[in-house]
Ligand SMILES: Nc1ncnc2c1ncn2[C@@H]1O[C@H](COP(=O)(O)OP(=O)(O)O)[C@@H](O)[C@H]1O
C-alpha cells in the first residue's frame with residue numbers, strides 16, 4: 026500500500042496516478058484511489074463520482090492492470106452504514122436522518138476516515154497487488170493520520186453516551202431554556218431538530234462497536250509494514266515546512282516512511298544560448314530571452330536550495346525529483362512523463 030501525502034497542490038494526485046501506472050507497467054494489478062483529481066485528468070482516466078468502485082483504465086502496453094476510482098466520501102460512509110446496520114429499518118432511519126445527511130458530508134475528518142476505510146475494504150477484497158492512495162487536500166496532512174482515532178474517540182466519547190441515555194434528551198441533558206428554543210425552532214421551521222438528534226444517536230448506538238472496530242483495524246493498516254508513505258512536496262517554502270512537520274509526525278506515530286518526491290522542480294537553463302540562436306534573435310528579443318533565462322536560473326537556484334533544506338531535514342531519505350513540466354498533467358501521456366521521472 027502506497028499513501029501519497031503532502032500539502033495541497035504539490036502533485037499528490039498526479040504522483041499517485043503516475044506511481045500506479047508505473048507499477049501496472051511492471052506487471053502488478055494496481056488500484057489508485059484518487060480524491061480530488063483535476064477534471065481533465067479524471068476524464069482521461071475514465072473516473073466519475075458516480076461509481077465508488079475501481080474501474081479498469083485501458084492503457085496500451087501494460088503487463089499488469091491499472092484500476093482507478095474517485096473516492097466519494099458520502100457514498101463510502103453510506104456503504105459503511107449499510108454494512109454495519111443491524112437491519113434495514115435502522116439503515117433507512119439513518120439515511121433519512123437530516124443530522125446524518127449533514128454529518129456524513131461535513132464532519133471534520135470524514136473524508137480522511139472514509140479514504141482509509143475504502144482502502145481497508147479494497148485490501149480485504151484481496152483483488153489487488155498494490156493499492157495507491159491519494160490523500161485529501163487537508164489543511165493539515167495530520168488530520169489524515171489521526172482520522173481513525175478521532176472517529177473512535179467520537180463514538181466512545183461522553184457526548185454520544187449522553188444522547189444514548191434512555192431518559193431522552195429534553196429532560197436532563199438540555200435545560201428548559203434550550204428545550205424551548207428547540208420548540209420554537211420547530212414551530213417556525215418545521216424541523217424537529219431534537220427528534221432528529223435523538224433518532225440519529227439512537228440508531229447509530231447499535232453500530233458503535235462496528236465503527237470502533239473498523240477504526241481500529243484501519244489504524245492498524247496504516248502501521249502495517251506493507252504500507253508505505255510517500256511524502257510529496259513542491260520545492261517552495263510552505264510545502265517544505267509542512268513536509269518536514271509531517272515526516273516528524275510519521276516517525277512519532279511509527280508509521281512507515283518510504284521516500285520523498287519533490288515535484289515541479291525548475292531546471293536551470295543552459296549557460297549560453299547557442300550562437301546560431303542568439304544571432305538570429307535580434308537585440309530586442311535577445312534582451313527578453315536573457316531576462317527570462319536569468320529568472321529561470323533564479324527559480325532553479327531557489328528550488329535547489331529548498332530541495333536541499335528538505336533532504337537535510339529528513340536525514341537524506343530516498344528522493345526523487347520530478348521537474349516542472351511545460352504543461353499540466355491532464356492525460357495518460359502526461360502521467361507517463363511523470364512516471365518516467367519517478368521510475369527512472
Ligand atoms: N511536474 C509537473 N509539472 C507541471 N504541472 C504539474 C506537475 N505535477 C502536477 N502538475 C499540475 O499541478 C496541478 C496540481 O496537481 P495535483 O496532482 O492535482 O496536486 P494535489 O493533488 O497535491 O493537489 C495539476 O493541474 C497538475 O496537472
Ligand SMILES: [Mg+2]
Nearest residue numbers: 037038061062
Ligand atoms: Mg489532489
